[in-house]
Amino acid sequence: MVTTVDPAALVAGVRAGRPRAIGRLISLVESGSPLVPGLVADLAADTGHALVVGLTGSPGVGKSSAVGALVARLRERGERVGVLAVDPTSPFSGGAVLGDRVRMQEHALDAGVHIRSMATRGELGGLAAAVPAALRVLDAAGCATTLVETVGVGQSEVAVAATADVTLVLLAPGAGDGVQLAKAGVLEVADVLVVTKADRDGASGLARELRAMVAHGHREPGDWVPPVVALSSVEGTGVDDVLAAVADFAEHQRRTGGWDVRRTARARGEVEQLVLAQVRASAPGGAGELDRLAAEVAAGRLDPYAAARDLLAR
């Protein structure tokens, strides 16, 4: 399908927060369009204001309900909100992910909420380049807050932690999640711990367990101690507590310089992905050159250091 793009109109549309322009530009980002560098450069001056809040946790923990509740409250405050749902494409999880998306439909017709799903399509590194660019677009569009929801545990956490200004780790009572996640190193990426389904049995016990774990973590004096906050989507309680904890952490980060550290790390990853994309595209043998060299390395006919030198020597 050939469609024409009017870059000036697209940039103006994104700046004005028009949903179609925003959706269109994110699609261009995902497809790796050659127009993107110019468009992102034009929008650069409009970015740097949005707060990126990552939400992660096991499937079924209530991430989408939490996102829905947070969006509703931020909209009541008159803020424009972005939602980026990052899906690992899995033949096993398709249904569950779709179910989550459907639950967000109540906000789908609100022009002040921009919801976008991004799938990995099995490519490692694909999202690493596209997510930061999509966040830039939503930032330029005036979203004061963008919520990044990841499906799944682990891989996604680290990606969220590398991307978000604030990372919320959600845990539900009764899933035995506390100890499991602690062992898996997931608590380490949490800036705020949210106990979901707080109306259920075991919620206060889980909160106590998490506070004890947090207290036992090694940290330096002055380091942030992740608070444990209870949220009940059923009873509609805890949403303000979560937002207050997010605001507290943001304030801590601004005061300690952690804000700049994290945003610089995010930018570093973004620039690295773009360097690789450019090296791939401008290799002497064309875009397939990296694959050809990798095949030589895999076959033992070339060492990887020589391959890297070859790629850069042009």
Add this chain to the structure above:
Amino acid sequence: MVTTVDPAALVAGVRAGRPRAIGRLISLVESGSPLVPGLVADLAADTGHALVVGLTGSPGVGKSSAVGALVARLRERGERVGVLAVDPTSPFSGGAVLGDRVRMQEHALDAGVHIRSMATRGELGGLAAAVPAALRVLDAAGCATTLVETVGVGQSEVAVAATADVTLVLLAPGAGDGVQLAKAGVLEVADVLVVTKADRDGASGLARELRAMVAHGHREPGDWVPPVVALSSVEGTGVDDVLAAVADFAEHQRRTGGWDVRRTARARGEVEQLVLAQVRASAPGGAGELDRLAAEVAAGRLDPYAAARDLLAR
């Protein structure tokens, strides 16, 4: 500490499978020594023979016991074996990881088994560069099989799947792991599913559940269907079944060309990491140039595409 390295002696020592030389070279790899490219190039012709088997699963599922049992059986067959334990460094999980390492001590004095822990030290991407290089060293040292054990669920899986020739996902009965992992997309990376603690209640139910999930996954005709194998470290059963499933998958991969696809993907990731390391090191402003540019990008004073162009323009 200043120590002198005799490259020729080190290469000869690794080729001869001498534990001290192997350990020394992997330490040089981890420290990013400038000697590494030359040493790896010297060893390139000796590599390409080892089978890399990744093991992953939730904490407590019995990964270390499985690794111990597999090592023992491979040693009975007279094979030289490598073990790479990849640890996410976490203030919460230190004890658990240490416990796992201690369980491997029974093999620590066997000169035919090379055990090495590699920690992430919180740096994303650090392991992405070091693990493939360490695998090369073990390959050149004559390890017919190297087992890569990751601690934790998720992030680690993807790293393993990107690195291993064969990925084993371990699940234990009673942990509610089946459904959780399926939803999290973890089953997708499994070439072989191993039900551990097969002597316990619920093991055969979990195996049935997993077979049903596998049967429902979308795949093309001729695609590999991950077998579900039961392993009991207590009763000492299932080890040969696991190794037979690994051999079946290896044969399938050789026949279908999947072998080359995966090894080429691994080499591609390795070369990309080395390209980035070289770009970082040779940037016009020195090794700190990427950080300086990233800070400009984070502050909104530079767009990321311009930063990537700057880094490459020298």
